Amino acid sequence: MKAKSLISITDFSKEEYLKIMRLAEDFEANPNQELLQGKVIATLFFEPSTRTRLSFETAINRLGGKIIGFSDSSSSSVSKGETLHDTIKMVSNYADMIIMRHPMEGSARYASEISSIPIINAGDGANQHPSQTLLDMYSMIKTQGTLDNLNLFMVGDLKYGRTVHSLLMAMLQFENPIFNFIAPQELVMPNEYKILLASHGIKYFEHSEFTEIINAADIIYMTRVQKERFIDPVEYEKVKNVYILRNEMLKNTKENLRILHPLPRINEIHTDVDDNPKAYYFTQAKNGVYARMAIIAHLLNLK
Amino acid sequence: MEKHLKVSAIKDGTVIDHIPTKALFKVMKILQLEECLEMITFGNNLDSKAMGTKSIIKIANRFFADEEVNKIALVAPHAKLNTIRDYEVIEKRVVETPREIIGIINCFNPKCITNAETITTRFEVLSNKPITMKCLYCEKITNENEMVYS
Numbered sequence: 001m002k003a004k005s006l007i008s009i010t011d012f013s014k015e016e017y018l019k020i021m022r023l024a025e026d027f028e029a030n031p032n033q034e035l036l037q038g039k040v041i042a043t044l045f046f047e048p049s050t051r052t053r054l055s056f057e058t059a060i061n062r063l064g065g066k067i068i069g070f071s072d073s074s075s076s077s078v079s080k081g082e083t084l085h086d087t088i089k090m091v092s093n094y095a096d097m098i099i100m101r102h103p104m105e106g107s108a109r110y111a112s113e114i115s116s117i118p119i120i121n122a123g124d125g126a127n128q129h130p131s132q133t134l135l136d137m138y139s140m141i142k143t144q145g146t147l148d149n150l151n152l153f154m155v156g157d158l159k160y161g162r163t164v165h166s167l168l169m170a171m172l173q174f175e176n177p178i179f180n181f182i183a184p185q186e187l188v189m190p191n192e193y194k195i196l197l198a199s200h201g202i203k204y205f206e207h208s209e210f211t212e213i214i215n216a217a218d219i220i221y222m223t224r225v226q227k228e229r230f231i232d233p234v235e236y237e238k239v240k241n242v243y244i245l246r247n248e249m250l251k252n253t254k255e256n257l258r259i260l261h262p263l264p265r266i267n268e269i270h271t272d273v274d275d276n277p278k279a280y281y282f283t284q285a286k287n288g289v290y291a292r293m294a295i296i297a298h299l300l301n302l303k
Numbered sequence: 304m305e306k307h308l309k310v311s312a313i314k315d316g317t318v319i320d321h322i323p324t325k326a327l328f329k330v331m332k333i334l335q336l337e338e339c340l341e342m343i344t345f346g347n348n349l350d351s352k353a354m355g356t357k358s359i360i361k362i363a364n365r366f367f368a369d370e371e372v373n374k375i376a377l378v379a380p381h382a383k384l385n386t387i388r389d390y391e392v393i394e395k396r397v398v399e400t401p402r403e404i405i406g407i408i409n410c411f412n413p414k415c416i417t418n419a420e421t422i423t424t425r426f427e428v429l430s431n432k433p434i435t436m437k438c439l440y441c442e443k444i445t446n447e448n449e450m451v452y453s
Contacts, residue, residue: 008442083420084416084419084420085420085421102416103414104414104415104416104419104441105412105414105415105416105440105441105442105443106410106415106416106417106438106439106440106441106442107416107440109416109439109440110416110417110420110422110440124416124441125414125441126414127441127442128442192444
């Protein structure tokens with residue numbers, strides 16, 4: 001039987017999402033569980049990503065597993081011209097699971113076809129980063145008590161931001177979400193996602209102003225406008241400072257509101273928000289360790 | 304009468320008619336007719352009431368399974384196939400767009416892994432008119448005017 005991998009957020013069912021949430025809660029309550037004793041996990045980072053790699057490696061260490069791998073491709077045989085195909089073939093003979101990040105889109109899906117062991121996609125270019133979505137969902141269920149009936153505001157780069165697209169896809173499985181999209185004209189939510197929402201009968205609203213409309217929000221999901229996604233640097237300069245969340249804007253927002261951000265932030269959340277109890281992004285990053293422990297345990301049938 | 308003289312009749316084989324003029328050589332390539340050793344005749348820029356101009360290919364002693372011929376749906380969606388036995392048309396077929404396209408086209412996304420390593424491309428067909436397809440690797444959606452033939 002083919003090993004079960006996590007490549008795209010849609011690879012998991014609603015039941016699996018909820019199982020990951022339950023497991024993450026369990027790991028948060030008891031973070032050191034030796035479930036990976038005797039197992040070797042490969043973390044193959046063909047492009048650097050400190051946060052994601054450290055979060056996964058912390059998860060593996062807390063589960064008692066051993067780690068092999070590399071943190072950027074210059075220190076692997078990729079620099080000698082080895083194909084992804086051969087690297088995955090070789091590593092899948094050594095380890096029990098591969099966690100990989102690669103700059104090419106679709107690389108993780110391809111790896112899962114070659115590999116005999118489970119693959120976790122820790123980011124394939126601008127395509128998918130499903131463990132981020134699961135930790136976002138865990139942060140939402142932890143702070144709101146539910147994933148149903150939530151009013152979600154997504155702000156910033158909604159065109160290229162893979163985290164907002166994946167979160168939107170996952171939320172289609174839950175009851176009655178409402179989406180509010182706040183983005184400059186150049187970075188609006190692509191039509192394919194709006195068509196998808198409409199076909200599911202889910203309400204969404206689009207705004208270009210970042211104003212008191214946020215007072216209705218349960219979750220504000222801020223994103224960074226990523227310079228590397230723009231071909232034309234002039235376009236980037238035009239939009240980079242358009243939406244900045246400041247503490248004073250949170251005065252009349254709901255008590256249960258929490259502000260999420262996949263991090264790193266540049267300037268889109270002013271530092272004066274950090275001490276507001278509604279700021280949740282650093283705890284969200286911490287939740288990533290528990291969500292990733294849950295994903296590993298689920299894919300290896302350890303829980 | 305003049306029309307019949309342009310492309311001679313075959314005794315047994317397949318006639319593929321109503322191919323858009325610009326798609327003739329793509330159809331040949333998709334059906335791998337370069338490697339076919341049977342007699343092949345074709346006509347290009349023929350008059351057509353429905354299409355303005357069209358192409359036609361006649362292949363002697365060669366018959367196609369549905370899944371084989373459906374591959375040309377991307378470039379010749381209105382093509383018609385006549386199976387010929389002893390100079391008689393014994394069957395007429397139209398092409399149907401398959402649900403999955405394997406090979407034939409490259410992903411238009413330069414950052415797709417299929418453009419970096421030797422991988423047979425796979426696309427899920429999302430809609431027929433116009434044709435849109437999703438790459439099963441990078442998950443990008445290709446529109447008809449973005450297709451790159453391999």
